[in-house]
Amino acid sequence: MIIKSADKCYVENDQGIKLIDTTMGSGAQIIGHNNPLIKKIVEQVESGTIYTIPNIHISEVNSCLKNHINPEFHDEYIFCSSGTEANMRAIRLARAYTGKNIIGRFHGGWHGGIDGFLEEHPNNKGVPLQVNKLFKVLPYNDDKCLDSITSDMAAVIIEPVQGSNPRSDIKEFLTKIRERCTEKGVLLIFDEIMTGFRLSSRGGSGLFQITPDLVTYGKVLGGGFPIGAVGGKRSIMETKNVFYGGTFSANPLSMYAAKLMLESIVNKTHVKYDHLNNAGETFRNELNEFFTSQKKKMRAIGCGPINRIIFTDKFITNRKDRDLYEPADAQLVFSQKLKDLNIFVNGNGLYHFSMSHTPDVINNIIESIKIGSEK
Numbered sequence: 001m002i003i004k005s006a007d008k009c010y011v012e013n014d015q016g017i018k019l020i021d022t023t024m025g026s027g028a029q030i031i032g033h034n035n036p037l038i039k040k041i042v043e044q045v046e047s048g049t050i051y052t053i054p055n056i057h058i059s060e061v062n063s064c065l066k067n068h069i070n071p072e073f074h075d076e077y078i079f080c081s082s083g084t085e086a087n088m089r090a091i092r093l094a095r096a097y098t099g100k101n102i103i104g105r106f107h108g109g110w111h112g113g114i115d116g117f118l119e120e121h122p123n124n125k126g127v128p129l130q131v132n133k134l135f136k137v138l139p140y141n142d143d144k145c146l147d148s149i150t151s152d153m154a155a156v157i158i159e160p161v162q163g164s165n166p167r168s169d170i171k172e173f174l175t176k177i178r179e180r181c182t183e184k185g186v187l188l189i190f191d192e193i194m195t196g197f198r199l200s201s202r203g204g205s206g207l208f209q210i211t212p213d214l215v216t217y218g219k220v221l222g223g224g225f226p227i228g229a230v231g232g233k234r235s236i237m238e239t240k241n242v243f244y245g246g247t248f249s250a251n252p253l254s255m256y257a258a259k260l261m262l263e264s265i266v267n268k269t270h271v272k273y274d275h276l277n278n279a280g281e282t283f284r285n286e287l288n289e290f291f292t293s294q295k296k297k298m299r300a301i302g303c304g305p306i307n308r309i310i311f312t313d314k315f316i317t318n319r320k321d322r323d324l325y326e327p328a329d330a331q332l333v334f335s336q337k338l339k340d341l342n343i344f345v346n347g348n349g350l351y352h353f354s355m356s357h358t359p360d361v362i363n364n365i366i367e368s369i370k371i372g373s374e375k
Helices: 036-040 056-069 083-098 143-148 171-184 203-208 252-267 273-293 319-325 330-340 359-374
Strands: 003-007 010-013 018-021 078-080 102-106 135-138 153-158 187-192 214-217 228-232 299-303 306-310 350-352
Touching: 018 359, 036 252, 056 252, 078 083, 083 102, 083 153, 083 187, 083 214, 083 228, 135 143, 143 171, 153 171, 171 187, 171 203, 187 203, 203 214, 273 299, 273 306, 273 359, 330 359
Parallel strands: 102 135, 102 153, 153 187, 187 214
Antiparallel strands: 003 010, 010 018, 078 228, 214 228, 299 306, 306 350
């Protein structure tokens, strides 16, 4: 599908067909397409779009992150142009700080298309085997992983909520990971590219009340413009001789957008988490009541405004369970059914709700899913 335009929670394709958008730029557009903040970016465009040297918005973004989001972290962040880049820099920093090379990651996680993170991905050609040996794949939501977190590791990276298996009952597991990493002298990196500023103003870290050693942000922070950021404890962030450069890193457009986005979140003007959480809860509760009553092998799972449909009636604890119980092509087949009903679900199967998803829109999505489940 080719998109011609987007507004609020709708996209219009090149055939002139309007669809409800449930991906919202893979979660980046938390307010909605063509929102008031995006329209203000013209102010910065008129002053230039790239300088390759620091701009006036960087200090304001750093200050807001320090004062309102992560007061326990260093007051300067590393900025780049994507979440993938942010995770690359966080891993490099962790290795530089600890002097160790092994990185722990979890099955079912996604940290961008970085060499070393693609071993289980079907499109993993071109990654040397030697690179994969620098990463240790851990079982997700399974206490067996704790014994595999050892003192020879530089860091463990984890999404507070996985896109492949979004769930809200994960705090106990995350707490155990935090405690084990501290015990073994291993840094804990929270990949909050998707969850940051979406689950709460402090992302998954705030929702579950767990402080990592390093955190990465993207998506929502950029307000629709490309961005990545790395933050962390002062002693780690002050590590010397680590390269972070990039031509478009901290460019004035993205940083101005981030400034506007953070101000909106802090002042609760355009982003209200009660609205977002209610949308997710309504979506899951109404669909699960329907799936159960109709004996459908489907369930709605999620956390806050991040949701997905799984095609099994069995309880799952991780992505391996989903792969075991779910028909291989179920996600794509169902997404096509919804597309025929003018509901766009991205290939990854995630439903990201925004401020522009009104109760009527959520109800429309729910009813379309019910119809699609009968086909």
